Amino acid sequence: xxxxxxxxxxxxxFHLAETGAGRPLLxxxxxxxxxxxxxxxxxxxxxxxxxxxxxxxxxxxxxKPAGPFAPHNHADDLLALLNQLGIExxxxxxxxxxxxxxxxxxxxxxxxxxxLFFFDFPYPGIGSRMGSPDSLIExxxxxxNQMPMAPALVGASRETCKAYIGHFLRHWSWRKDAFDSVIxxxxxxxxxPGNLEGGFAHYKGSHAGRIAMMKGALPxxxxxxxxxxxxxxxxxxxxxxxxxxxxxxxxxxxxxxxxPGVGHFPHREDPDRAAAEIGGFFERIGWCELTxxxxxxxxxxxxxxxxxxxxx
Amino acid sequence: xxxxxxxxxxxxxFHLAETGAGRPLLxxxxxxxxxxxxxxxxxxxxxxxxxxxxxxxxxxxxxKPAGPFAPHNHADDLLALLNQLGIExxxxxxxxxxxxxxxxxxxxxxxxxxxLFFFDFPYPGIGSRMGSPDSLIExxxxxxNQMPMAPALVGASRETCKAYIGHFLRHWSWRKDAFDSVIxxxxxxxxxPGNLEGGFAHYKGSHAGRIAMMKGALPxxxxxxxxxxxxxxxxxxxxxxxxxxxxxxxxxxxxxxxxPGVGHFPHREDPDRAAAEIGGFFERIGWCELTxxxxxxxxxxxxxxxxxxxxx
Numbered sequence: 001x002x003x004x005x006x007x008x009x010x011x012x013x014f015h016l017a018e019t020g021a022g023r024p025l026l027x028x029x030x031x032x033x034x035x036x037x038x039x040x041x042x043x044x045x046x047x048x049x050x051x052x053x054x055x056x057x058x059x060x061x062x063x064k065p066a067g068p069f070a071p072h073n074h075a076d077d078l079l080a081l082l083n084q085l086g087i088e089x090x091x092x093x094x095x096x097x098x099x100x101x102x103x104x105x106x107x108x109x110x111x112x113x114x115x116l117f118f119f120d121f122p123y124p125g126i127g128s129r130m131g132s133p134d135s136l137i138e139x140x141x142x143x144x145n146q147m148p149m150a151p152a153l154v155g156a157s158r159e160t161c162k163a164y165i166g167h168f169l170r171h172w173s174w175r176k177d178a179f180d181s182v183i184x185x186x187x188x189x190x191x192x193p194g195n196l197e198g199g200f201a202h203y204k205g206s207h208a209g210r211i212a213m214m215k216g217a218l219p220x221x222x223x224x225x226x227x228x229x230x231x232x233x234x235x236x237x238x239x240x241x242x243x244x245x246x247x248x249x250x251x252x253x254x255x256x257x258x259x260p261g262v263g264h265f266p267h268r269e270d271p272d273r274a275a276a277e278i279g280g281f282f283e284r285i286g287w288c289e290l291t292x293x294x295x296x297x298x299x300x301x302x303x304x305x306x307x308x309x310x311x312x
Numbered sequence: 313x314x315x316x317x318x319x320x321x322x323x324x325x326f327h328l329a330e331t332g333a334g335r336p337l338l339x340x341x342x343x344x345x346x347x348x349x350x351x352x353x354x355x356x357x358x359x360x361x362x363x364x365x366x367x368x369x370x371x372x373x374x375x376k377p378a379g380p381f382a383p384h385n386h387a388d389d390l391l392a393l394l395n396q397l398g399i400e401x402x403x404x405x406x407x408x409x410x411x412x413x414x415x416x417x418x419x420x421x422x423x424x425x426x427x428l429f430f431f432d433f434p435y436p437g438i439g440s441r442m443g444s445p446d447s448l449i450e451x452x453x454x455x456x457n458q459m460p461m462a463p464a465l466v467g468a469s470r471e472t473c474k475a476y477i478g479h480f481l482r483h484w485s486w487r488k489d490a491f492d493s494v495i496x497x498x499x500x501x502x503x504x505p506g507n508l509e510g511g512f513a514h515y516k517g518s519h520a521g522r523i524a525m526m527k528g529a530l531p532x533x534x535x536x537x538x539x540x541x542x543x544x545x546x547x548x549x550x551x552x553x554x555x556x557x558x559x560x561x562x563x564x565x566x567x568x569x570x571x572p573g574v575g576h577f578p579h580r581e582d583p584d585r586a587a588a589e590i591g592g593f594f595e596r597i598g599w600c601e602l603t604x605x606x607x608x609x610x611x612x613x614x615x616x617x618x619x620x621x622x623x624x
Contacts, residue, residue, distance in 0.1 A: 128445075131443065131444075131445050131448060132443075133440075133443050133523045133526040133527050134523065136443060136448070136451070136454070136455055136523070136526075137455045137458065137519070138455075139448070139455075140452035140453075140454075140455035140456050141452075141456075142448070142452075143448055143449045143450075143452035144452050144453075144456055146449065147479065149475045149476065149479050152471070152472070152475050153465055153466065153468075153472050153475055153476060154465065156465075156468045156469055156471070156472045157468055157469075159464075159468070160464070160465050160468045160472070163461045163464050163465055164461065164465060167459065167461050207449070211445045211446065211448070214445035214448075215445050
């Protein structure tokens, strides 16, 4: 029931997966992922929302023009995509690269977004901690992915691609088997011509900003006022929970809590709870048509566990 | 005229290349190298010195027992090797990994070493600079080389091995063609079973010490008093010249100067001058039998250019 379409926007063709009915939600994937990473969440929320999951520029079946692609390039793409779709107002859900793109996107056109929902993602308050000596063993890929030799090394064969992509899907997960049943689908995706390069183009594009963040040299932006919900994983190896402590500097209207028992990929490690957290947030802010709920389906599980709210 | 032998010491077999006559010099290679990296220097100094270039544990044709191999493990090997060779006193020349091993080696048996000669190498005074944000794009390999997937990725084929090893030999060189004529020999070497893993075992073994250095948490050792000469390359991308400014904290008897016009591999980028610098130092400290010089050969070129001497 997931429909696939291709739409031209901002000079490139974007592949979208779409399902469900109700208020629209835009779902933005990370690296090394593509739209399909949201599939378990999409099937769980389709009775309540219209769900639109694009492949970001460079990823999946979207175009792969010459990079680099910085987060603000993805933001330009996504706003153009909403215009092409004729969508005036939408909720946005993202993590990792998707969450990085959501920040310039929210600043580009704040009136277009009903709410922002994030799983673990880079934001300015992480600061120098990302480059601390103990983090180096985790963040080397941000540099390796920029090397001219990287696509040839990783893409030398299906086996090398699986070793590399599979490393991150497993290492960054807390539930180690989260991707086992779909690993070949992910390898299929990254073996498509240009897809390794397309993902690496994000690392080239985000390099200067990331280094500026580590140096404390990012320009100061005013906080984002759009209603925001962040559920940060308890056990993320690459974006540790401790780094979520400065979110209220970037988001003035923040509903924050830990997502227990998962690593970097809550949407794949615990899709029941991930869907419930997303649905619950957009319901709380009134971005949900209750009439769209199909009463023949069981209600979605409620989020539980400790919850903290940051004040801005 | 270079002789190859294998000698058992410290529980492993070590492959040595040996040539020349005169006072003995031990030549210690770096990564991604093996004894053969010294060949141009060996041919230039053979009329003045007995030159012994081992493959470090894990490298070349030496044994590759299970790692990790920290610098002090290499130091134990080298002292055992000198004992097996019946060499009471020797001069030591090294760079990179070899230079890292020379520091614990010098502290292990200071009376056994007439002098120490270094090209660019890690030492405690580099400190937190190695992990600074601007350095991350250079030092990622120190982490990647520790990943369980690294040998399979790099060693997937001769092409991937050449792409990876060749990247460092070219990127770290200032004279970009320095390894062009021998690149296949280096690839042959690293395609031998276990040689990628053997080199990577050094990065596993040196990880804790490197992180402690970046944190400023290394134990304080008294300086090394053995006559020491350091010629640090003008254009080293991975160990920049600026990082040579604290050598006198580690070496109390230091003859220091910049090596102009080269990058990380002076011995391959400018072997004439590299050999002259090495020979000149050991001559100055009296570790040279002038009678061993073959008067039918032209004298070696003299070192020239600016020279600075640090006081301890």
